[in-house]
Amino acid sequence: LSERLSGVFDRLTKQGSLSEEDVKTALREVRVALLEADVSLPVARDFIKTVESRATGQAVTKSVTPGQQVVKIVHDALVETLRGEGDPGALKIDNPPAPILMVGLQGSGKTTTTAKLAKRLKDREGKRVLMASLDTNRPAAMEQLAILGKQIGVDTLPIVKGEDPVQIAKRAKTQAALGGYDVYMLDTAGRLHIDAELIAQAAAVRDVANPRETLLVVDGLTGQDAVNVATEFDDKIGVTGVVLTRMDGDGRGGAALSMRAITGKPIRFVGLGEKMDALETFEPDRIAGRILGMGDIVALVEKAQETIEAAEAEKMMRRMAKGQFNMNDLKGQLEQMQKMGGMQGLMGMMPGMGKMAKQVEDAGFDDKMLTRQIAMIQSMTKKERANPALLQASRKKRIAAGSGMDVSDLNKLLKMHRQMADMMKKMGKMGKGGMLKQAMK
Numbered sequence: 496l497s498e499r500l501s502g503v504f505d506r507l508t509k510q511g512s513l514s515e516e517d518v519k520t521a522l523r524e525v526r527v528a529l530l531e532a533d534v535s536l537p538v539a540r541d542f543i544k545t546v547e548s549r550a551t552g553q554a555v556t557k558s559v560t561p562g563q564q565v566v567k568i569v570h571d572a573l574v575e576t577l578r579g580e581g582d583p584g585a586l587k588i589d590n591p592p593a594p595i596l597m598v599g600l601q602g603s604g605k606t607t608t609t610a611k612l613a614k615r616l617k618d619r620e621g622k623r624v625l626m627a628s629l630d631t632n633r634p635a636a637m638e639q640l641a642i643l644g645k646q647i648g649v650d651t652l653p654i655v656k657g658e659d660p661v662q663i664a665k666r667a668k669t670q671a672a673l674g675g676y677d678v679y680m681l682d683t684a685g686r687l688h689i690d691a692e693l694i695a696q697a698a699a700v701r702d703v704a705n706p707r708e709t710l711l712v713v714d715g716l717t718g719q720d721a722v723n724v725a726t727e728f729d730d731k732i733g734v735t736g737v738v739l740t741r742m743d744g745d746g747r748g749g750a751a752l753s754m755r756a757i758t759g760k761p762i763r764f765v766g767l768g769e770k771m772d773a774l775e776t777f778e779p780d781r782i783a784g785r786i787l788g789m790g791d792i793v794a795l796v797e798k799a800q801e802t803i804e805a806a807e808a809e810k811m812m813r814r815m816a817k818g819q820f821n822m823n824d825l826k827g828q829l830e831q832m833q834k835m836g837g838m839q840g841l842m843g844m845m846p847g848m849g850k851m852a853k854q855v856e857d858a859g860f861d862d863k864m865l866t867r868q869i870a871m872i873q874s875m876t877k878k879e880r881a882n883p884a885l886l887q888a889s890r891k892k893r894i895a896a897g898s899g900m901d902v903s904d905l906n907k908l909l910k911m912h913r914q915m916a917d918m919m920k921k922m923g924k925m926g927k928g929g930m931l932k933q934a935m936k
């Protein structure tokens with residue numbers, strides 16, 4: 496998906512302005528990409544419509560390229576759709592004991608999430624939590640919750656054989672009140688597929704417990720199916736929030752968008768692993784970045800650029816101050832320049848570099864050369880990059896051929912490197928009170 500999008504936006508990035516047709520073309524690809532990320536068809540369609548009207552109405556201007564702007568618009572629309580109202584981590588658990596009902600298909604991560612959430616409430620909010628397993632189908636599931644409870648230091652309702660889920664829920668309620676618990680969590684049984692019995696059981700439990708929160712646990716790796724599950728549970732049981740598990744896997748999270756768009760239910764938490772602390776509150780930004788796969792560009796447009804570039808520049812300056820400047824450093828610098836859209840930007844960031852900029856230019860440097868110069872460095876071996884002095888005639892020929900350039904071009908590059916390295920050395924020798932070290936403070 497991200498490759499596909501990158502391709503499209505690369506094409507757009509290279510153009511000077513963004514026409515309506517360009518937006519349409521790009522969004523056609525975005526639509527396909529969303530579908531590939533398991534976003535359901537009607538949701539993808541709606542989403543594209545929103546973005547299209549927004550993008551077309553908006554002038555493409557200023558410091559970002561048109562392609563980057565489209566990415567940002569797409570991203571923002573995604574975030575907007577994904578974001579629920581209020582703080583996703585704030586559960587309604589006043590008036591103790593507050594019941595939380597956990598529902599979902601078998602294997603979605605209900606039991607694990609129940610324990611993770613209990614731990615979170617205990618650790619972060621100092622709540623006394625009681626957990627109860629209502630999974631009478633599988634005795635092992637009740638054991639599982641008891642074991643997790645011991646592990647995280649949260650009480651579980653003692654297991655009594657022969658009870659049905661409603662009886663267990665009633666006992667949990669009584670026990671929670673008597674025991675002075677703030678919250679009691681009901682971990683229900685699931686099935687592989689939604690069926691009438693599963694729903695009836697969950698509804699019966701809901702009716703006795705009257706849950707303050709009913710959290711639907713959904714495996715983030717399931718695609719289209721997640722929407723049906725969410726719709727069904729919400730219609731029949733009434734869901735107050737969704738937990739997406741297995742987001743540590745490589746699913747793209749398209750289900751999140753569909754579920755959110757179709758059910759309108761807020762996504763509350765995200766499961767990021769099997770460990771008990773692998774639960775985080777839902778951050779629409781992160782999921783949007785994942786669905787789109789273009790977090791980099793979005794960050795760029797959001798001016799994270801400046802910090803990133805500054806950090807890189809600082810790292811390089813540290814090396815320079817030590818008199819180190821090999822071909823890898825040069826390559827890094829050329830790539831920086833490329834990202835910054837030419838040399839002005841980078842030089843501008845570094846105090847006292849104006850003079851060097853001129854020397855580099857005199858050495859036959861122009862911005863169009865960047866790509867070719869980087870290609871030449873890429874054709875060098877690791878050793879050659881670390882130690883350019885190794886570059887004798889035959890090696891030069893090989894590198895020039897490998898990068899489709901002439902040996903004379905390579906010589907220019909080497910000369911540029913030498914001049915820069917010399918200057919670095921001089922600056923490095925300026926010592927403690929030196930300009931570079933001053934600049935780094």
Ligand code: GDP
Nearest residue numbers: 601602603604605606607740741766767768769
């Ligand atoms: P339940 O049948 O819905 O109660 O599902 P479980 O809680 O028993 O979880 C099923 C499996 O999924 C277990 O092996 C869990 O460790 C695993 N699991 C649950 N949540 C996550 C998660 O966020 N990431 C990963 N990688 N595994 C998870």
Ligand code: MG
Nearest residue numbers: 605606630636
């Ligand atoms: Mg379970």
